[in-house]
Amino acid sequence: MRKKNVYKTVVATLLGLVVLFPIYYAFVASFFSLRDFTSPIPLLFPPQFSFHNYVRALTESLLPRFMVNSFIVSFFASLVRMGVAVLAAFSVVFFRFRGRNFLFFVIIATMMLPGDALIIENYLTVSRMGLLDTYAGIMSVYLLAPVQLFMLRQGFKTIPLTYREVAAVDGCSDIRFLWSVVLPLSKSIVMTLWLHSFVTMWNLYLWPLLVTNKTHMRTVQVGITMLGYAESLDYGPTFAAVSLLIAPSLLIFLLLRKGIVAGITKGTIVG
Amino acid sequence: MKYIRTTISILLISMIVGFSLTAKGQAEKSSQSTHVEFWHSNSGLLGDAMNHLVREFNDTIGKENNIVVEAVYQGMAADVATKLRASLQSGRASTLPDLAQLDATGVMDVRDSSFMVSVEKLIDQDPSYSLAELQPGTVLSMTYKGEMIGMPFNASTILLYYNKDAFREAGLDPNKPPKTLDDLASYAQKLVKYSADGKKVEQYGYMGVPTSYELVSWIGQQNHLSYLTDFNNGHDGNPTHVLFDSEGTLANFLNKWRAVYNSGGLSNSTSDVRQQFIVQKTAMFSTSTSSLSTILDSVDGRFEVGVGYFPMVDEHATGGVNIGGGALFVFDNNNDPGKKATWEFLKYLVSPEVQLYWHQQTGYFPVANRTYELEEFTQHIEKNPLFKVAIDQLHDSNPEVQSVWWPNGYQVYYEIQNSIIEMLEKNKPTSEVVTYLSETINRFMDEYNRMNK
Numbered sequence: 001m002r003k004k005n006v007y008k009t010v011v012a013t014l015l016g017l018v019v020l021f022p023i024y025y026a027f028v029a030s031f032f033s034l035r036d037f038t039s040p041i042p043l044l045f046p047p048q049f050s051f052h053n054y055v056r057a058l059t060e061s062l063l064p065r066f067m068v069n070s071f072i073v074s075f076f077a078s079l080v081r082m083g084v085a086v087l088a089a090f091s092v093v094f095f096r097f098r099g100r101n102f103l104f105f106v107i108i109a110t111m112m113l114p115g116d117a118l119i120i121e122n123y124l125t126v127s128r129m130g131l132l133d134t135y136a137g138i139m140s141v142y143l144l145a146p147v148q149l150f151m152l153r154q155g156f157k158t159i160p161l162t163y164r165e166v167a168a169v170d171g172c173s174d175i176r177f178l179w180s181v182v183l184p185l186s187k188s189i190v191m192t193l194w195l196h197s198f199v200t201m202w203n204l205y206l207w208p209l210l211v212t213n214k215t216h217m218r219t220v221q222v223g224i225t226m227l228g229y230a231e232s233l234d235y236g237p238t239f240a241a242v243s244l245l246i247a248p249s250l251l252i253f254l255l256l257r258k259g260i261v262a263g264i265t266k267g268t269i270v271g
Numbered sequence: 272m273k274y275i276r277t278t279i280s281i282l283l284i285s286m287i288v289g290f291s292l293t294a295k296g297q298a299e300k301s302s303q304s305t306h307v308e309f310w311h312s313n314s315g316l317l318g319d320a321m322n323h324l325v326r327e328f329n330d331t332i333g334k335e336n337n338i339v340v341e342a343v344y345q346g347m348a349a350d351v352a353t354k355l356r357a358s359l360q361s362g363r364a365s366t367l368p369d370l371a372q373l374d375a376t377g378v379m380d381v382r383d384s385s386f387m388v389s390v391e392k393l394i395d396q397d398p399s400y401s402l403a404e405l406q407p408g409t410v411l412s413m414t415y416k417g418e419m420i421g422m423p424f425n426a427s428t429i430l431l432y433y434n435k436d437a438f439r440e441a442g443l444d445p446n447k448p449p450k451t452l453d454d455l456a457s458y459a460q461k462l463v464k465y466s467a468d469g470k471k472v473e474q475y476g477y478m479g480v481p482t483s484y485e486l487v488s489w490i491g492q493q494n495h496l497s498y499l500t501d502f503n504n505g506h507d508g509n510p511t512h513v514l515f516d517s518e519g520t521l522a523n524f525l526n527k528w529r530a531v532y533n534s535g536g537l538s539n540s541t542s543d544v545r546q547q548f549i550v551q552k553t554a555m556f557s558t559s560t561s562s563l564s565t566i567l568d569s570v571d572g573r574f575e576v577g578v579g580y581f582p583m584v585d586e587h588a589t590g591g592v593n594i595g596g597g598a599l600f601v602f603d604n605n606n607d608p609g610k611k612a613t614w615e616f617l618k619y620l621v622s623p624e625v626q627l628y629w630h631q632q633t634g635y636f637p638v639a640n641r642t643y644e645l646e647e648f649t650q651h652i653e654k655n656p657l658f659k660v661a662i663d664q665l666h667d668s669n670p671e672v673q674s675v676w677w678p679n680g681y682q683v684y685y686e687i688q689n690s691i692i693e694m695l696e697k698n699k700p701t702s703e704v705v706t707y708l709s710e711t712i713n714r715f716m717d718e719y720n721r722m723n724k
Contacts, residue, residue, distance in 0.1 A: 034568065034569060034571075035569075035571055037569075038546060038549040038550055038569050038570075038571075039550070040550045040551065060319075119357070120356070120357045120360055120361075123357040123361070124357070124360070124361045124363075127361060127363065127366050128363075132366070205346075206350070206353070209345065209346050209350055209354070210353070210354055210357060213308075213343055214343075215343065215344070222346060225314055225346055225347065226314045226315075226318060226344055227314065227315060228314060228315045229313065229314045229315035229316060229317050229318070232315050232316065232565060233545065233546065233549070233565055233569045234315075234565075
């Protein structure tokens with residue numbers, strides 16, 4: 001038994017290192033000078049620590065402003081997304097009405113439409129609504145996520161229907177039942193999905209670039225490309241910005257870690 | 272219930288914040304002066320240079336004429352094209368910029384659009400300026416159906432870069448770079464260096480896989496002047512089929528290239544070739560003239576860098592290299608009637624002094640003829656003899672060797688690379704590669720022409 005555990009630990013550590021290495025390297029490279037990037041033997045540790053690249057990343061672009069923009073967009077969009085998905089999943093699981101399954105499958109079917117194919121049509125809609133250069137414009141097309149609806153539906157289905165009947169007998173309203181019974185029981189799924197949508201929104205590039213024109217409305221991923229250019233070999237400021245950008249996602253992950261791990265062990269898979 | 276109320280109020284607040292920001296944005300526009308919106312793809316060093324020029328314009332000429340140019344960075348060249356495509360398809364002029372910077376691939380998206388305003392028409396309206404002030408090659412590089420539709424701006428050509436120290440070590444004259452592909456093969460053979468056990472290559476002679484970019488020159492140089500497709504590489508209309516198969520130009524090049532590979536000194540590496548040159552894993556490679564400053568900075572004196580004319584396909588070749596890079600396109604967006612303000616800004620950007628500044632900051636060569644007569648320019652060239660090679664090459668080239676405007680630009684680029692790698696590594700016959708590439712590219716053009724009828 002113990003021997004098996006040792007193997008497990010070794011394999012897990014190795015896999016962990018594979019995942020961690022790029023993050024480690026981005027962090028280390030944020031201290032490199034131009035010369036360090038073109039060293040004949042790749043460096044795994046910076047020859048000297050200088051915050052030069054961080055200063056450049058923060059001063060050569062409006063990075064702090066971009067981070068605020070991205071945070072607002074990611075935070076609120078994932079919140080609304082979650083709200084819509086929770087209510088939709090709740091009605092699909094606990095209410096019986098005509099066309100329930102049909103409606104559910106229509107929503108799920110939209111997963112088959114590739115986002116790239118819709119991007120120009122979405123741009124037209126958003127621009128006609130006058131939402132260019134607004135947070136609402138950036139968020140708008142991401143407010144409904146069929147994947148989340150699907151995941152939540154599967155999660156809610158594990159809650160026995162008798163709970164709802166018992167609660168109803170005690171005079172519990174639907175909303176109260178959702179808040180006091182369903183959500184606490186599905187905490188890990190909800191948290192995992194929320195984190196997933198936060199990170200997805202945080203990493204968006206093309207859509208925010210399309211619907212914004214003013215520099216002060218840009219998001220971080222767009223901002224990062226302003227720091228380098230195709231011919232440049234001076235990746236320092238870009239890596240410094242990357243190291244700064246990964247912080248919020250990492251922080252939220254650490255805060256929600258317990259819930260997420262619980263979710264994973266319960267068999268939740270996030271698509 | 273309480274939570275829900277909080278959530279809803281947070282949502283409402285965020286919506287209000289969003290809308291108030293639009294309101295603010297619109298308020299900015301309604302001042303007296305003419306605003307010119309300029310979408311560009313210059314980031315990093317290039318972005319700094321661009322912003323400097325825009326600021327200087329706004330503080331001088333702009334102030335006198337009540338023009339305010341707003342430069343908006345729109346991501347990489349391909350992103351600018353995507354965004355423009357969306358705006359053009361929406362048919363809503365108000366979402367278009369006054370001016371946009373595009374590369375050769377983006378040209379395909381705008382050249383037939385009714386929203387595009389030809390720059391040659393703007394030049395014709397201004398008696399104080401004429402096409403003759405621009406480098407003839409750059410004018411032709413942006414000419415479509417006999418009219419210069421975009422203003423050449425960030426122009427460059429391909430250039431051979433080599434390591435002079437490696438040349439000396441191999442017993443080659445460091446001041447005589449290879450002139451033809453035959454030379455390149457024999458040089459590469461001498462330059463390749465193996466590890467002590469002879470199993471690993473420590474330094475290649477040449478690194479890189481040709482793409483549409485190199486082919487335009489290597490095919491263009493043959494039979495006095497050749498094109499890849501009909502309609503003069505798409506400059507006289509939408510191309511319908513390739514010419515390099517029936518004219519034998521591709522086969523001639525591929526055979527020469529195979530000889531370079533068979534010398535044992537060629538590496539078919541496609542990624543980070545510039546880095547490989549800087550860390551001395553290859554003694555030669557080719558890239559844009561605009562990379563020269565960055566490469567010199569990065570090499571930082573570790574070895575002596577040399578540059579030479581891009582090797583000719585064979586000893587009969589004439590014509591040299593084509594001009595690549597980007598240009599500025601004007602759009603009718605119901606703002607700035609007659610595009611007078613936009614034209615003022617364009618004229619400023621291609622003025623001799625501004626072109627000198629842009630050249631010194633970025634390495635793109637000046638498009639204005641008079642820049643080359645400036646005293647400062649002569650001094651600059653004397654101080655940086657490598658830049659002189661790049662500029663001499665440009666002036667020795669035939670302006671009619673032109674870049675190719677065909678659909679699916681990026682896809683074709685990789686199709687060419689992959690076919691050449693496969694030909695070399697699997698030792699496929701040349702004719703098979705020519706047939707495959709002609710069929711593939713002809714199909715792309717066919718589909719494009721059917722869709723855009």
